[in-house]
Amino acid sequence: xxxxxxxxQWGHLAWSLALACAVVLTGCGSSETKNQAASQDSAQxxxxxxxxxxxxxxxxxxxxxxxxxxxxxxxxxxxELGVTPVGIAHEKETDVEGLLGQKIEYxxxxxxxxxxxxxxxxxxxxxxIGDLNRHKDIYKELQKIAPTIILKSRNSTYQENLSSFTxxxxxxxxxxxxxxxxxxxxxxxxxxxxxxxxxxxRTVMLGVFRAxxxxxxxxxxxxGELLEMVGxxxxxxxxxxxxxxxxxxxxxxxxxxxxxxVEADDTLLSEWKQNPLWNNITAVxxxxxxxxNRDLWTRYRGLKSAEKIVTEASEILYSKKK
Amino acid sequence: MKVDTTAASSKRSxxxxxxxxxxAAVTIVAAFxxxxxxxxxxxxxxxxxxxxxESSSLSxxxxxxxxPRAILAILAGAGFAISGVILQGMIRNPLASPDVIGxxxxxxxxxxxxxxxxxxxxxxxxxxxxxxxxxxxxxxLIAFARKSGAQPSTFALVGLGVGAVCQALTEFVLVxxxxxxxxSLVWLAGSLWGKGWxxxxxxxxxxxxxxxxxxxxxxxxxxxxxxxHSSTGLGLRVSQSRYGLLLxxxxxxGACVAAIGSIxxxxxxxxxxxxxxxxxxxxxxxxxxxxxxxxxxxxADAIGRGVNPPVEIPAGILTALIGVPYFLYLVRVEKKRT
Numbered sequence: 001x002x003x004x005x006x007x008x009q010w011g012h013l014a015w016s017l018a019l020a021c022a023v024v025l026t027g028c029g030s031s032e033t034k035n036q037a038a039s040q041d042s043a044q045x046x047x048x049x050x051x052x053x054x055x056x057x058x059x060x061x062x063x064x065x066x067x068x069x070x071x072x073x074x075x076x077x078x079x080e081l082g083v084t085p086v087g088i089a090h091e092k093e094t095d096v097e098g099l100l101g102q103k104i105e106y107x108x109x110x111x112x113x114x115x116x117x118x119x120x121x122x123x124x125x126x127x128x129i130g131d132l133n134r135h136k137d138i139y140k141e142l143q144k145i146a147p148t149i150i151l152k153s154r155n156s157t158y159q160e161n162l163s164s165f166t167x168x169x170x171x172x173x174x175x176x177x178x179x180x181x182x183x184x185x186x187x188x189x190x191x192x193x194x195x196x197x198x199x200x201x202r203t204v205m206l207g208v209f210r211a212x213x214x215x216x217x218x219x220x221x222x223x224g225e226l227l228e229m230v231g232x233x234x235x236x237x238x239x240x241x242x243x244x245x246x247x248x249x250x251x252x253x254x255x256x257x258x259x260x261x262v263e264a265d266d267t268l269l270s271e272w273k274q275n276p277l278w279n280n281i282t283a284v285x286x287x288x289x290x291x292x293n294r295d296l297w298t299r300y301r302g303l304k305s306a307e308k309i310v311t312e313a314s315e316i317l318y319s320k321k322k
Numbered sequence: 323m324k325v326d327t328t329a330a331s332s333k334r335s336x337x338x339x340x341x342x343x344x345x346a347a348v349t350i351v352a353a354f355x356x357x358x359x360x361x362x363x364x365x366x367x368x369x370x371x372x373x374x375x376e377s378s379s380l381s382x383x384x385x386x387x388x389x390p391r392a393i394l395a396i397l398a399g400a401g402f403a404i405s406g407v408i409l410q411g412m413i414r415n416p417l418a419s420p421d422v423i424g425x426x427x428x429x430x431x432x433x434x435x436x437x438x439x440x441x442x443x444x445x446x447x448x449x450x451x452x453x454x455x456x457x458x459x460x461x462x463l464i465a466f467a468r469k470s471g472a473q474p475s476t477f478a479l480v481g482l483g484v485g486a487v488c489q490a491l492t493e494f495v496l497v498x499x500x501x502x503x504x505x506s507l508v509w510l511a512g513s514l515w516g517k518g519w520x521x522x523x524x525x526x527x528x529x530x531x532x533x534x535x536x537x538x539x540x541x542x543x544x545x546x547x548x549x550x551h552s553s554t555g556l557g558l559r560v561s562q563s564r565y566g567l568l569l570x571x572x573x574x575x576g577a578c579v580a581a582i583g584s585i586x587x588x589x590x591x592x593x594x595x596x597x598x599x600x601x602x603x604x605x606x607x608x609x610x611x612x613x614x615x616x617x618x619x620x621x622a623d624a625i626g627r628g629v630n631p632p633v634e635i636p637a638g639i640l641t642a643l644i645g646v647p648y649f650l651y652l653v654r655v656e657k658k659r660t
Contacts, residue, residue, distance in 0.1 A: 116632035137445040138516045155501035
């Protein structure tokens with residue numbers, strides 16, 4: 001109580017101090033490096049920055065120009081921030097073109113599962129971006145080649161992918177651009193959300209058919225969470241994992257009203273179609289089974305892909321009824 | 323089985339010794355030439371220059387990838403092969419190998435299990451668990467074999483059973499948690515990708531102890547590959563000896579699996595080829611199999627790197643692809659001769 005009275009005496013001073021603190025704190029909180037940049041010469045501040053990522057902290061000097069990206073969503077992020085990656089890990093010839101919508105010059109560094117360290121080292125990169133799920137075990141090896149940050153993409157949620165984008169912005173020393181792009185992204189998604197009427201009770205299942213199994217993307221997966229956010233309900237709410245392998249019986253039990261189907265192999269699907277259970281699924285009864293692009297829906301991730309996924313989903317679900 | 327003991331066979335054995343040195347020389351040359359293969363071609367002359375201290379833009383690749391992988395291939399290839407020789411002698415079955423008695427499968431199960439229980443564990447935990455998995459299988463084998471008086475057939479049968487259980491559980495984990503299995507899948511296929519000096523430092527101490535131990539026991543292996551009566555008659559405490567040899571073989575295979583994943587097939591192939599070339603006497607068979615195992619893995623790794631860059635093919639797949647045809651060819655030649 002006595003303290004309080006003392007503060008009352010110095011009321012104005014305390015208030016302005018608190019205000020100043022708050023300003024400084026929020027400044028620090030949003031970005032430490034930005035604060036440095038404000039107080040020092042900005043070029044000098046850009047020289048050495050410590051970037052926090054999934055496996056620790058990495059010191060990055062200057063603005064990386066020669067970047068190697070080991071996941072598609074990182075390629076998307078770099079491209080959106082005006083950096084063309086020098087090396088990209090991918091499986092198919094058409095992957096990068098499909099992701100970015102145009103051809104670019106880059107060096108292929110092997111598959112995402114087993115990127116080729118030799119090729120990466122010959123590119124003399126100044127930054128490598130790896131995925132936590134796939135590249136945890138070669139983090140040390142990558143660090144020997146160049147400063148490396150490990151972020152979440154594969155088997156991660158939409159929000160986690162967004163925060164990976166923010167970190168890439170920091171690593172490139174392009175925080176502002178990244179922030180603006182995220183604002184724009186949110187606006188795009190909000191705009192698309194308007195096309196989706198509230199109160200639609202239909203549940204959607206995202207299923208990837210392989211030769212021997214069906215993996216369903218639940219509410220915690222990248223595309224599942226994204227669609228939930230704009231008001232499209234996922235049929236699988238309580239799965240332990242973002243992606244779960246399910247049987248025909250489980251599919252009947254979850255009974256989706258709509259199926260977004262990715263057909264990587266038609267062996268299993270044609271087998272299921274013979275099964276009377278298949279015709280018991282509401283989506284099949286109502287003829288609401290739609291083919292969607294596998295690469296876009298399950299492999300690319302990233303901001304641009306998120307925007308395309310929501311566009312495609314709302315077109316499929318609501319264009320007929322408009 | 324033939325055991326060369328007479329003076330008349332000394333000429334034959336010196337010829338074998340020469341063959342052994344020749345094979346070792348071939349292996350060293352193969353290691354050297356293999357180092358130039360990969361996504362970037364490094365001319366052999368340039369490798370020498372890099373060694374003698376001349377720096378080049380490619381010295382990073384040679385020092386960090388090509389050289390450690392060549393060394394690791396030699397070490398692990400030899401380790402798997404010796405493990406196979408010991409198991410074949412001890413179980414008295416030419417088809418025994420670390421794969422068949424379930425050792426590599428136990429290691430595989432433990433390795434995928436850590437993705438379940440310790441998803442955020444450091445990469446160092448995986449080899450440790452793999453090694454523990456191999457040991458666990460060995461203990462299970464011993465526990466079962468004790469009741470039957472350490473009969474060789476018991477080891478083989480129990481090994482097959484335990485191996486099958488481990489494999490089934492591994493499959494289960496992979497089906498249940500498909501998205502977390504990335505590292506384990508690469509590891510299960512058996513590959514030198516991403517391996518380097520750290521793995522060499524992890525493996526070398528084990529091999530420095532276990533390989534000399536295996537060589538020191540070559541007489542015991544000769545005796546134990548005879549039938550039960552003869553080996554007992556020659557004064558060997560058969561069951562104790564079997565447990566000891568089993569642990570030795572499992573430790574060897576476990577250490578190698580921990581370093582580079584399950585390329586257990588070399589443990590069957592290399593001893594078989596060595597038997598054709600050097601006979602069944604372990605004094606020659608052990609080093610012969612070791613060199614052949616090293617050679618197979620060196621070639622498999624170099625081809626895996628060079629055939630379709632920048633994509634790599636796991637050495638475990640290539641050992642089967644190149645090893646098996648040669649193996650079948652040897653079997654055919656042998657049949658024609660008799």
